[in-house]
Amino acid sequence: MSPSQTRTAPTTALAVDYRQPTADDGMRLWEIASDSKVLDVNSSYAYVLWCHDFATTSIVAEVDGHPVGFVTGYRRQTDPSTIMVWQVAVDDNYRGHGIAGTMLHRLLDRTQRSGVVAMHTTISPDNAASQRLFESVADARGLRFERRDLFAAEQFPGAHEPEDLYILEPTVSEF
Ligand SMILES: CC(C)(COP(=O)(O)OP(=O)(O)OC[C@H]1O[C@@H](n2cnc3c(N)ncnc32)[C@H](O)[C@@H]1OP(=O)(O)O)[C@@H](O)C(=O)NCCC(=O)NCCS
Structure with a gap:
């Protein structure tokens, strides 16, 4: 997960469907990840x-039957x-419409039914967009939001940013 991207306000409301992926979506997810120029x-x-x-722990967002975003x-x-x-990731043309946030909320709603309480x-460190995305989901659900060191740059071959762990969890009294 890497650098920050610029963001402009959406001008139109989009009709977006959210569903579980199937194997047939794999190629399109690979394409969205490749196009992002940010993801590994x-x-x-x-x-x-x-x-x-x-x-069951992944989700696809689609517009007019075409996947435009995913969470794995x-x-x-x-x-x-x-x-x-x-x-x-969300296809560049569809960012700023709340699609990533909605995917994370829907995924939590779906998995909560089988016992998931935390994400x-x-x-x-340089991906401000992603940090804000998860913080926003934590805020909306009243979850604690915390960063911890996880994987250092030296643990990867070649040039790679560290990967910090972000925790969205109920406060202890809610468990
Ligand atoms: C990060 C990404 C998934 C956001 O997708 P999106 O559909 O545009 O995000 P949303 O519209 O749902 O925004 C959710 C929240 O994140 C914030 N956000 C999104 N992009 C942002 C950006 N570039 N800068 C600052 N904040 C940003 C939004 O303001 C919103 O916060 P709010 O609820 O407080 O308003 C998208 O930019 C992307 O695919 N980036 C490339 C891949 C990547 O970096 N993935 C994350 C690491 S795996």
Whole structure:
């Protein structure tokens, strides 16, 4: 997850549908990730497999039947009450319409029904847009929002920003 992007106010209301991905969405997710020029782009196979095996913890946003954004996530093996967001991206032409925020809210709403109470993600220090996105979701849901060190730059080959852990969790008394 990397650098900040400029942001302009939306001029039109969009009709957006939100749904679980299927394996057929994998190629388009790979395309959105590649086009973002910001995300670490995984193999096309990784996205196809993810859409197949982690559909219940992932979501796609589509306009006129065409995917324009996605969130990929999984439940932590050591703590299934936490959904870990791996990647979130919205096609450049559709940013600023609240699509990313809505995807995260819908994902939390859906997974809460099977016991998820918290959301984690990693964000690089230079990605202000992503930090604001998750902070905004935490604020709207009354969740605690906290940053912790996780992966240092030295843990990656070549030039890579650190990946900080961001935690969106109920305050202890709500558990
Ligand atoms: C980050 C990204 C997913 C946001 O998508 P989006 O649909 O435009 O976001 P939303 O419209 O839902 O905005 C959600 C919140 O984030 C804030 N935000 C979004 N983009 C922002 C930006 N460039 N700068 C500052 N804040 C930003 C919005 O103001 C909003 O906060 P608010 O509720 O307080 O108003 C999109 O810019 C993107 O795909 N970037 C490239 C990939 C990436 O960096 N992904 C995140 C790391 S995996």
